Amino acid sequence: MARVVVDVMLKPEILDPQGQAIANALPTLGFSAITAVRQGKRFEVEIDGELTEDVLAEVTRAAGTLLSNPVIEDFTVHAGDGEPGGRRPAGEPAGEERATVEAQEKAETAAEPSA
Amino acid sequence: MTARIGVVTFPGSLDDRDAVRAVTLAGAEAVSLWHAEPDLRGVDAVILPGGFSYGDYLRCGAIARFAPVMGSIVKAATDDGLPVLGICNGFQILCESHLLPGALTRNQHLHFRNRDQALRIESNDTAWTSAYEKDQEILVPVKNGEGCYVADERTLDELDSTGRVIARYVGGNPNGSLRDIAGITNAAGNVVGLMPHPEHAVEELTGPSVDGLGFFTSVLQKLVTK
Numbered sequence: 001m002a003r004v005v006v007d008v009m010l011k012p013e014i015l016d017p018q019g020q021a022i023a024n025a026l027p028t029l030g031f032s033a034i035t036a037v038r039q040g041k042r043f044e045v046e047i048d049g050e051l052t053e054d055v056l057a058e059v060t061r062a063a064g065t066l067l068s069n070p071v072i073e074d075f076t077v078h079a080g081d082g083e084p085g086g087r088r089p090a091g092e093p094a095g096e097e098r099a100t101v102e103a104q105e106k107a108e109t110a111a112e113p114s115a
Numbered sequence: 116m117t118a119r120i121g122v123v124t125f126p127g128s129l130d131d132r133d134a135v136r137a138v139t140l141a142g143a144e145a146v147s148l149w150h151a152e153p154d155l156r157g158v159d160a161v162i163l164p165g166g167f168s169y170g171d172y173l174r175c176g177a178i179a180r181f182a183p184v185m186g187s188i189v190k191a192a193t194d195d196g197l198p199v200l201g202i203c204n205g206f207q208i209l210c211e212s213h214l215l216p217g218a219l220t221r222n223q224h225l226h227f228r229n230r231d232q233a234l235r236i237e238s239n240d241t242a243w244t245s246a247y248e249k250d251q252e253i254l255v256p257v258k259n260g261e262g263c264y265v266a267d268e269r270t271l272d273e274l275d276s277t278g279r280v281i282a283r284y285v286g287g288n289p290n291g292s293l294r295d296i297a298g299i300t301n302a303a304g305n306v307v308g309l310m311p312h313p314e315h316a317v318e319e320l321t322g323p324s325v326d327g328l329g330f331f332t333s334v335l336q337k338l339v340t341k
Contacts, residue, residue, distance in 0.1 A: 018225065069177065069211065
């Protein structure tokens with residue numbers, strides 16, 4: 001089983017009032033470094049069997065047909081666990097990499113002063 | 116024989132009963148259509164009612180667009196000029212179906228708006244607005260969370276220059292819609308999308324006016340004189 005990640009974002013010229021509301025709320029929580037937020041959607045698509053070019057093309061068609069509205073949104077399709085730029089290099093197990101990222105996040109959270 | 120006007124019910128439709136009532140009050144025969152049935156039952160026109168089809172999941176109207184009934188409606192609207200009116204969620208479905216340009220997005224102020232709204236009818240050259248005078252102001256309820264109409268500048272200019280903005284908000288824009296657009300039509304004038312709710316303004320007892328009735332009598336007039 002393989003996984004494909006589709007990220008959908010509003011086109012840059014489309015106003016994102018939800019992102020703005022989030023951006024406006026952040027300074028009140030002490031996150032003063034963040035100046036702007038745009039909110040998007042992430043779809044994790046499970047594939048039965050091997051991830052071939054054909055399957056990837058099919059997911060891309062699904063992304064342009066249903067997952068996004070091309071009038072207001074752009075999308076990117078990437079294989080694997082969401083690393084942009086395509087497939088994970090051979091010999092790099094997904095589990096370990098994810099664990100590393102989680103550990104980093106945990107460390108950062110711990111370092112954060114409690115607001 | 117009177118005209119038969121279909122009203123589609125999707126899972127999550129809310130205003131299908133009110134649309135049926137409006138059609139009946141206008142003097143036509145209302146025919147209930149079901150989202151899962153591609154058969155249009157020989158209707159002369161179709162209304163896509165307001166509500167929250169498929170729970171508004173993904174994007175408003177995005178899933179309803181692929182319902183079996185929509186395949187038949189898109190084909191009949193494109194090939195045979197079937198008159199189609201999309202109200203609120205129905206307008207969103209028409210944009211997702213690409214029968215109308217642009218898209219409806221979250222209200223700019225993020226609040227759900229529910230109030231009586233003045234509109235100016237700017238084109239009476241469509242299947243659904245011929246009963247109005249050009250520039251007539253009407254009062255109908257508006258109630259939406261994602262009613263902010265957006266399209267690129269080129270599309271907006273084209274809509275304006277070809278008289279395809281059929282209604283604009285006056286006395287305040289309830290959702291941030293670009294150029295105060297409340298409703299538009301396709302190039303042929305048979306497909307109309309409108310964010311406010313004319314079907315809630317057809318009886319003195321329950322509506323702020325009976326101004327909404329004109330949408331339903333317009334199509335009836337067109338079908339009878341066809």
